[in-house]
Amino acid sequence: MGTFRDAMEYPLLRAGLIMLVLALVISAAGFYRVGKVYSASGTLGEGMHYLGDDKFETEYLYHNRTLILSSSGANLSLLQGTEMTNYTLVNREITLHPSERPVIYIFNGSVNYTYSATAVDYPYAIYSVVAFVLMLVGVVMAFMGYSQLLRDVKEGRR
Template identity: 75%
Template sequence: MGTLREAMGYPLLRAGILLLVLALLISAAGFYRVTKSYSSSGTLGEGMHYLGDDKFETDYVYPNRTLVVQSENATFSLLQGDEMYNYTLVNDSLTLYPAQRPVIYVFKGRVEYNYTVTAQDYPYAIYSLVAFVLMLVGVVFSFMGYTQFLRDVKEGKK
């Protein structure tokens, strides 16, 4: 029976294993993540105000939102999808953790806010498609090289 050293002498098997190792390294690079953040602050008068950057919040995954609202005397509503939360602040501040991009409707007074979003970005995740193709080609090459090796062992060439 042939040995591993003899099997690695077949170019297709060697190329297939090399492609599989390369695919594994490229796919591991896809797990690299970067934390991105966005922040805005200001003063809101009466009316409806959309906070945040829609492009930022849809481009990145797992956004964590923090909204700090303070006022001397204000009545406002926080809209979250289909739900509305009403607040009245008198010389107080409020920290909220909205699940979606917040919309604030100020009924009376002025509201100061600080809105911060942190999210995760995986910049090399797109290369996992390349790794998948390399993995498929590597499996085919390895299989073809291994069957050549087995055929030669059976015929007594190795």
């Protein structure tokens, strides 16, 4: 049986192994992550207010949200999905960590708010599809090259 160097003389086997290594590198690049931050602050009057950015909230993963509310005298409700929580703020500040994009309904008064959300983005994750295709083609080509090598060894050419 030949050595690895002899086996690399078969173009299909060599191309298949190169594709497999390339697929491994591309798929490893898909694990690269980038932190994203959204922040907003201001004063809210009476009525319903949707905090946050809809695009940011839906585009990125694993949100960590912080909402700081303060007022000298306001009644409000915080809506998160189907859960509603009522607050009365009289010269105080509260810090909340909502699990979803918050919606605030202010009954009376005005509320100062600071909303920040951090998330994770995987910008190279889409290339995993290319890595998968390379892996499939690489396996087929390496198998064909290895079959050629075995056939040559059996026939005594190697």
